Amino acid sequence: MKLSVVIPARNEAASIEETVTTASAALEREGIEHELIVIDDASTDGTSERVSALAARNDKVRSYRSHYGQGFGLAVRAGLDRFSGDAVAILMADGSDDPEDLVRYHRVLSDGYDCAFGSRFIHGSAVSDYPRLKLGLNRIVNWGIRLLFRHSYNDTTNAFKAYRREVIDTVNPLLSNHFNLTVELPLKAVTRGHSYGIVPISWRGRSAGESKLALQEMGSRYLFIVLYVFLEYHLSRGDYRRPNFEEQPGRGRLRGGVRPGASGRARPVAPPADRAGDPR
Numbered sequence: 001m002k003l004s005v006v007i008p009a010r011n012e013a014a015s016i017e018e019t020v021t022t023a024s025a026a027l028e029r030e031g032i033e034h035e036l037i038v039i040d041d042a043s044t045d046g047t048s049e050r051v052s053a054l055a056a057r058n059d060k061v062r063s064y065r066s067h068y069g070q071g072f073g074l075a076v077r078a079g080l081d082r083f084s085g086d087a088v089a090i091l092m093a094d095g096s097d098d099p100e101d102l103v104r105y106h107r108v109l110s111d112g113y114d115c116a117f118g119s120r121f122i123h124g125s126a127v128s129d130y131p132r133l134k135l136g137l138n139r140i141v142n143w144g145i146r147l148l149f150r151h152s153y154n155d156t157t158n159a160f161k162a163y164r165r166e167v168i169d170t171v172n173p174l175l176s177n178h179f180n181l182t183v184e185l186p187l188k189a190v191t192r193g194h195s196y197g198i199v200p201i202s203w204r205g206r207s208a209g210e211s212k213l214a215l216q217e218m219g220s221r222y223l224f225i226v227l228y229v230f231l232e233y234h235l236s237r238g239d240y241r242r243p244n245f246e247e248q249p250g251r252g253r254l255r256g257g258v259r260p261g262a263s264g265r266a267r268p269v270a271p272p273a274d275r276a277g278d279p280r
């Protein structure tokens, strides 16, 4: 299964080279077919020049200017329009995510799950230098999402996740232009009927560059997209579900979740019934 990695980057000159080279090294070492797609839109600090130099040395690295306007969500969507793999992971350029976790995600997808979700808040995960205010807000928002959607996954808001190609087909057209895309993708994927495996991941606070997340501007946008998906799930009578989705009678909760195995591999608890006998 070829894994495409979409890396949105704006003014990440200090970390983009390490992000791309460590991701490339991890995937090469594991023999995973891959491509790395960096999407820049308005960098002024030399990020694009660095990526062009990387692309000249490594033909699996591709660099694009977003063909949409500026914004995190639009940059990721530009990458999702262009990837050629069987699956796609979204990786931050600021060095916060551990590219080694791409290998874990690839395993989860190879095990048959449609989505690979990491959690920074379960046994086996490692988090350092998380700004306290952001961490507090993160826990509250993820708790609220869990209550609304009645699932047990506790890190919905983290963008670093991976999806099979057909999931991206299911969740399109995407609406979010900004950081709210981080919740639109996983929430639509699971409410529209895709399975997911959860693994512990590592995360560290950025050590260089500036945060692009403006919390005050994003609150209402996050609320909008969470409520949008919630209303779609409850009121649209399944109009947007993935092809061949079959309702499980008597199940109120979102299905497809798995508990993480101690090894970091997704360990299925109850495979999605409609996927039984459908090893892909």
Ligand SMILES: Nc1nc2c(ncn2[C@@H]2O[C@H](COP(=O)(O)OP(=O)(O)OP(=O)(O)O)[C@@H](O)[C@H]2O)c(=O)[nH]1
Binding pocket: 007, 008, 009, 010, 011, 012, 039, 040, 041, 042, 066, 070, 071, 072, 075, 091, 092, 093, 094, 096, 205, 206, 210, 211, 212, 213
């Ligand atoms: N192309 C593009 N990339 C963006 C944009 N906004 C953010 N990014 C990238 O998206 C990733 C996440 O942005 P961050 O600024 O790290 O957001 P954050 O992780 O919430 O903030 P920190 O806690 O400071 O790391 C980084 O790789 C950014 O370079 C944008 O408008 N365009």
Ligand SMILES: [Mg+2]
Binding pocket: 092, 094, 096, 206
């Ligand atoms: Mg960051």
